[in-house]
Amino acid sequence: MFHEIDRARYNNQNGGTEVDNRIGEMAVVVRVVETGSFSAAARVLFMTPSTVSKLISRLEGRLGLRLFDRSTRTLVLTEQGQSFYEHATRFIADLDEFEAELTRDAHKASGTVRVSASVGFGTLCLEPLLPVFWTKYPRITVDLSLSDELVDIYLDRTDVAFRVGPLADSGLIARRIGTARRMVVAAPSYLERHGTPQHCGDLDQHNCLSFNFRRTRPVWQLGDGGRRVDQQISGNLLANNGETVRRLCIAGAGLAHLADFHVAEDIAAGRLVQVLVTAESDSEDVNAVFLGGLHVPPRLRLFLDFMVPRLQAALQHHAAQFQ
Incomplete structure (x- = not known):
């Protein structure tokens, strides 16, 4: 029952650094009792017999008592050792049950996660997931x-907001998703009628579609x-x-200045064309x-743990299309 805990919690047969590892010590004592010897426990734990013996001796020294009577050929628990074994067995069983319960609860997790995102990011990146x-x-x-206006997480009772752009100083925690690069795009039909800008200054002669945010x-x-x-x-939108x-x-x-993830599919399909490619x-x-x-x-933690790595992969994929 304790095999994986034993290995992960106390795998220092090569002289690893001592740490506060009382759960691992409990697991070793339980293994010694159940197998009947230091050497048998060592084989199960992937340790050497000397490591197991030193661990038990160190534990006894810290507690100031003997757990095993070594005067005979077989190991015999002392009265204090029997008590330690019983408590350790119950403790590790409770730990196993607790971890199993957490796993079950993850699948039974319920409740509402309130999410805010820009229209483009939410539509193209979040919704498919x-x-x-x-x-x-x-x-x-x-x-x-979905809104391109910045929401106040506190006032709007939002659990998580996906934000594109610089973050204001606040007491919020941020998990970085990646980087979005903006690019200038236009439809082939617009370029046929108005020509393709070759330099940044040429934008003076074009209808540039923009935003009405106060921050813009x-x-x-x-x-x-x-x-x-x-x-x-300037433009008429x-x-x-x-x-x-x-x-x-x-x-x-007209022309637009949008993030790569927002227009990647349109460019791939030929609905839009990137212009001013050399203008970083x-x-x-x-x-x-x-x-x-x-x-x-827990519902928010599960949501973030699911979404963040997948969104990171999506942004990396879109960025790679324009490298």
Whole structure:
């Protein structure tokens, strides 16, 4: 029963550093009693007999009592040793049951996880993962709100927000997802009518679709000849989300400046074309932010542990398409 605990908790047969490893010591004592000798216990534990003997001696020295009577050819538990064995057996059995209960509870986890994300990230990255998440955790409800406006996690009672861009100083915990690189794109139909910009300055002659956020300036950060420029832009659309900008860009209304994950499928399908390819664009970090501390709800922990590595892989895949 204790084999894996024995190996993971006290595998120092090669003279490893001593640590506070009382659970491992208990497991060794239990093995010695159940097998009847130090050498037999050592074989089960993948230790040497001398390591087992030294461990028992060290434990007895710390406790100030003898656990085994070594005066005969067979090991005999002392009265204190018998008590230690019984308590150790119950303790490890309780630990095994506790770990098994945690595993069962993970599959029975329930409750609601309130999630906030931008429209593009939520639609293209989060939503495709939800059906798979629910096959594993069918009793967890995901309350998903998509908006390109920044939400206040405290006021909106949000459990986790996926944010693209710089993070403000706060008491929130952040788990980094990856990096999104913005690029300038247009529909082939728009380029046929208005031509393809060759330099950042050419954007003055084009209809640039943008946003109406208070935090947004009418500039696109681009690279021009090795230097960074805040290129002034103008156009006849100001939208409150990237999906509206993307759809109107596909319809040929103008140029757009969107994240790689947002337009990767459209570029692959030929609906959009990347322009100003040599103009290095700005990159933004993508993070999952949430309230930290010692009491992260199990439902939120399960959600993050499922989503974060898959979202990391998705961003890496999109980035690789444009390298």
